[in-house]
Amino acid sequence: MGIRLIKIAVVYFVIGVLLGMYMSISHSYDYASVHAHVNLLGWASLALAGVIYHIFPAAGESTFGKVHFWLHNIGLPIMMIGLFLLMSGVEPVEPVIAVGGILVTLGVLAFLYNVFTQVKK
Numbered sequence: 355m356g357i358r359l360i361k362i363a364v365v366y367f368v369i370g371v372l373l374g375m376y377m378s379i380s381h382s383y384d385y386a387s388v389h390a391h392v393n394l395l396g397w398a399s400l401a402l403a404g405v406i407y408h409i410f411p412a413a414g415e416s417t418f419g420k421v422h423f424w425l426h427n428i429g430l431p432i433m434m435i436g437l438f439l440l441m442s443g444v445e446p447v448e449p450v451i452a453v454g455g456i457l458v459t460l461g462v463l464a465f466l467y468n469v470f471t472q473v474k475k
């Protein structure tokens with residue numbers, strides 16, 4: 355679980371950095387919020403969770419670990435693609451972003467429970 359999350363995180367890192375380069379080169383900062391969340395909810399958060407699950411395999415293999423994995427990894431692409439479309443002017447997509455954000459939030463709550471119950475000395 356940990357290693358899978360680290361690999362997924364690196365993909366978000368590449369997408370986030372490419373978007374940052376695009377904004378810098380084009381001097382168009384419309385996608386800054388997509389860039390920020392791809393980097394922070396994608397790269398940083400998933401890599402950190404991956405490292406935690408690798409150090410504490412009981413947390414990585416638990417039911418709540420799997421629930422966290424799937425909610426975060428289904429919700430985040432929905433939220434990021436939705437936010438990208440919104441920033442491109444597709445306004446009706448807003449509820450889709452909300453669905454993605456709620457899935458990620460539920461995933462993070464599962465992560466909280468998982469860390470508090472499974473991460474031990």
Ligand code: HEM
Nearest residue numbers: 370371373374375377378383386389390391393394397398
């Ligand atoms: C080659 C790498 C990167 C480039 C070229 C880049 C470029 C940019 C640019 C052009 C902006 C918009 C600034 C503005 O709106 O005034 C931005 C915002 C931002 N970047 Fe990056 N970035 C890079 C990597 C990263 C990484 C690795 C992270 C986080 C782990 C990150 C986090 C952020 C955040 C949080 C913002 C929003 C800041 C705000 O709204 O005030 N960036 N970046």
Ligand code: HEM
Nearest residue numbers: 386387388390391394395398399433454455456457458459
């Ligand atoms: C489901 C989770 C999250 C939701 C729904 C969310 C939502 C938002 C919203 C609505 C904004 C204001 C955007 C704007 O008007 O520019 C924002 C900004 C920001 N958020 Fe989040 N956020 C989430 C998670 C996070 C996390 C986990 C981090 C950091 C680890 C983070 C870092 C930031 C930063 C740095 C900004 C300001 C940069 C920018 O968007 O220009 N967010 N977030």
